[in-house]
Amino acid sequence: MGVGVFGRNHARVYKELELQGEPVRLLGVVDPDVNRADAVAREFECKAFGSIDQMLTTHSELQAASIAAPTVHHLPVARQLMKAGIDVLIEKPMAATLAEADELVKLAAHHKRIAQVGHLERFNPAVRATLPLLTQPMFFEVHRLSVFTPRSLDVDVVLDLMIHDLDIVLAFANSPIKEVRAVGLPILSGKVDIANVRLELESGCIANFTASRVSTERVRKLRFFQPRQYISLDYGRQEVLVFTVGDKGEPALAPSVNPQIGVSKPAVSAEEPLHAELKAFLHAVRQHSIPVVPLEDGRRALALALEIVNAIRDHGKRVGLAGMARTRA
Numbered sequence: 001m002g003v004g005v006f007g008r009n010h011a012r013v014y015k016e017l018e019l020q021g022e023p024v025r026l027l028g029v030v031d032p033d034v035n036r037a038d039a040v041a042r043e044f045e046c047k048a049f050g051s052i053d054q055m056l057t058t059h060s061e062l063q064a065a066s067i068a069a070p071t072v073h074h075l076p077v078a079r080q081l082m083k084a085g086i087d088v089l090i091e092k093p094m095a096a097t098l099a100e101a102d103e104l105v106k107l108a109a110h111h112k113r114i115a116q117v118g119h120l121e122r123f124n125p126a127v128r129a130t131l132p133l134l135t136q137p138m139f140f141e142v143h144r145l146s147v148f149t150p151r152s153l154d155v156d157v158v159l160d161l162m163i164h165d166l167d168i169v170l171a172f173a174n175s176p177i178k179e180v181r182a183v184g185l186p187i188l189s190g191k192v193d194i195a196n197v198r199l200e201l202e203s204g205c206i207a208n209f210t211a212s213r214v215s216t217e218r219v220r221k222l223r224f225f226q227p228r229q230y231i232s233l234d235y236g237r238q239e240v241l242v243f244t245v246g247d248k249g250e251p252a253l254a255p256s257v258n259p260q261i262g263v264s265k266p267a268v269s270a271e272e273p274l275h276a277e278l279k280a281f282l283h284a285v286r287q288h289s290i291p292v293v294p295l296e297d298g299r300r301a302l303a304l305a306l307e308i309v310n311a312i313r314d315h316g317k318r319v320g321l322a323g324m325a326r327t328r329a
Contacts, residue, residue: 003031003040006091007068013274014066015044017282024282027059052080062086064114064285066278071155075100078115082107087114087285089278092167093159093305094298101299108295116281116291117298119167123276126238127168129268133231133242137173140207140224145215148188156184156192158305158312162211165222166308167293167301172224175203177304184312185321187214197308240266 003011007029014026028047031037041048049055055062064087067077074095078088094117095101108115121127142165177199184195194212201207220235230243244262277292284291315321 003029003036004068007031007066008040008043009274010066010068010089010278011040011044011046013272013278015046017275017278022279022282023286027062028055030055052077056084064088064282066118066281067091068118071096071159075104078104079107082111082113082115085111085113089116089118089281090295090298091118092120092298093155093163093302094295095302098299098303098306101295101302105295105299114281114284114288114291115295116284117293117295117301118277119164119293119298119301120273120277121164121168121235122171122293123271123273123280124235124238125268125271125273125276126233126235126240129240129266130172130231130233133229133240133266134172135226135229136203137224137226138203138205140169140173140205140209140222142169142207142209142222143219144210145212145217145219147216147218148193148214156195156309156312157211157213158182158184158192158195158197158308159302161213162195162197162209162308163301163305165209165211166304167297168222169199169207169209170300170304171297173201173203173205173207175201175205177307178202180304180307180311181315182308182311183315192309192312195308195312197311199304238268238270240268242266 011026011029014024017024018026026044026046028049029037029040030049030052032050034048034050037048037050047058049058065081066089067074068091069077071093074090078090081088090104095104104115144161144165146161179200180197182195182197184192187193193214195210197209199207218236222233222235224231228245232241242264244264246260246262280292283289
């Protein structure tokens with residue numbers, strides 16, 4: 001539902017999975033811009049629809065759908081689909097408000113529907129390779145920088161970009177939030193385009209985040225420290241480096257400047273994260289099982305992102321940053 005940049009990619013991957021022999025068939029795409037819908041439908045050999053009603057009256061065999069519409073439309077679109085008995089994958093952020101997120105959770109439970117949130121980095125091979133390495137993360141440093149594009153400008157950079165990393169850190173650290181400090185600025189849009197955030201978790205873990213959609217370069221990296229280890233994860237390169245302090249002077253895992261520090265590079269099975277995400281969603285639909293990223297996880301990330309947005313607004317008021325009050329208009 002929606003064939004902008006994200007929606008077109010969903011259509012592309014569904015079609016690729018179909019051609020690769022996966023038990024799935026791309027039936028159609030929906031977009032109120034019928035010319036755009038027609039173009040994507042022709043590209044991926046499916047039908048185009050200008051509304052959900054039109055699609056539902058045409059395809060009674062429809063079982064699952066991706067919702068890649070603007071965030072403010074996620075709830076009404078998901079409501080209509082779930083009431084029609086269709087399982088849904090909802091792009092992040094899952095909703096515009098926590099009240100809407102709560103309604104989505106209730107709708108899925110009431111209609112017994114599978115509902116997954118599109119937190120794409122959960123399916124990044126580097127993230128998956130890091131999961132077995134987690135022991136007790138105590139400090140995170142995360143950077144997500146992007147060049148400016150005229151997409152997703154209906155939300156702040158926190159909800160557009162940083163929410164990916166908020167979800168990953170919450171999953172890795174597995175601890176409630178104790179304190180949030182944040183600063184951000186609108187640069188080229190009417191919303192916050194660059195933000196820096198410091199979180200303290202109940203476990204004592206500290207996490208620093210920088211997100212920008214007005215950078216001159218593209219950076220997507222997460223680094224963290226845990227007892228006797230430093231782990232560096234590059235989302236874009238799909239690589240993980242692990243630096244481990246040798247135990248009681250034992251030989252290092254690999255040559256390094258300091259013989260007491262071993263360097264290793266876990267094996268990573270390269271895969272487009274969207275392929276992995278949609279395959280996982282389709283598996284949950286077929287098995288009627290809990291998805292990898294359930295609505296509750298999406299709500300948790302959204303709640304933290306909204307708290308950060310409020311903290312940015314409050315900081316702007318305290319220090320007298322001109323224009324901050326209108327960024328939440």
